[in-house]
Amino acid sequence: MFASFNHDNFHHICDQLAAADTDLALIINNYGYPLLWSRPNSFESLVHIILEQQVSLASALSALNKLKEAIQEITPGRVLLLTDEELKACYFSRQKTAYVRYLAEALLCGQINLKAFEDLPDDEIRAQLTALKGIGNWTVDVYLMFVLHRADIFPIGDLAAVQSMKKVKKLSPNISREEMVLLAQQWQPYRTVATMLLWHDYLSRRKNSV
Incomplete structure (x- = not known):
């Protein structure tokens, strides 16, 4: 069976991540829970x-x-x-x-x-x-x-997720992709949900800056 998430456990997983990572907790405190982005398998x-x-x-x-x-x-x-x-x-x-x-x-x-x-x-x-x-x-x-709602994916090729992680974690602008992938391991087995929190932070910041 593959680790996945759904509407029933999504907020609980967010809370688990927030309890272990104060930076992710701050995103929820500032902007609430992220959306559970979902699309049909088509x-x-x-x-x-x-x-x-x-x-x-x-x-x-x-x-x-x-x-x-x-x-x-x-x-x-x-x-x-x-x-x-x-x-x-x-x-x-x-x-x-x-x-x-x-x-x-x-x-x-x-x-x-x-x-x-x-x-x-x-x-x-x-x-x-x-x-x-x-x-x-x-x-x-x-x-x-x-x-497929697979729970443990970190999309290192996604610009918004990477930019948000650098901002949230106060990382060097020159940090390597390999170092970021290693840092993201702290969110296992829920790197997907952590990424949704990062996207939530990124989109909320952009919305508030308009």
Whole structure:
């Protein structure tokens, strides 16, 4: 069985982390509990995460909604019927058009099975997904965290999480990725929930600075 979290135990895990880490406790004291970000285990969710690569969340959501307008239901078969020009009209870059096509083909031919992922360990899911062009560790991390609710992921490739950790922990701007990964081990086996607290801090600070 894989360590996971849900709406029933999410606040309890936040409290456990806060009891062991005063910096995380301060986030809850300042801003309350974070949202439990969650998405269904679907092709659409993975398309959404691919669209979020290296762009703003608003831009990604705009492209996803445009795609929904075009095909109503986002399925591998419907996406593959679209031309490059039609996907471009949905704000898809040339690269992301290719990535989403590879994913759709992998699902249709049975190379990957999203339902089966629910019973596989994190490393095996990572190996299968990163074998697809355009899917790297950040995309897999977000899928594991938001979709499968795996409890112990720290997405070192996520800029917001890294920036927030540096701020919250008062770390050197020049700290290495390896050092940050080591520091994040203090939050095991709930690094995912700790990351959600870091994102909560990051987003709350940005909101309050506007």
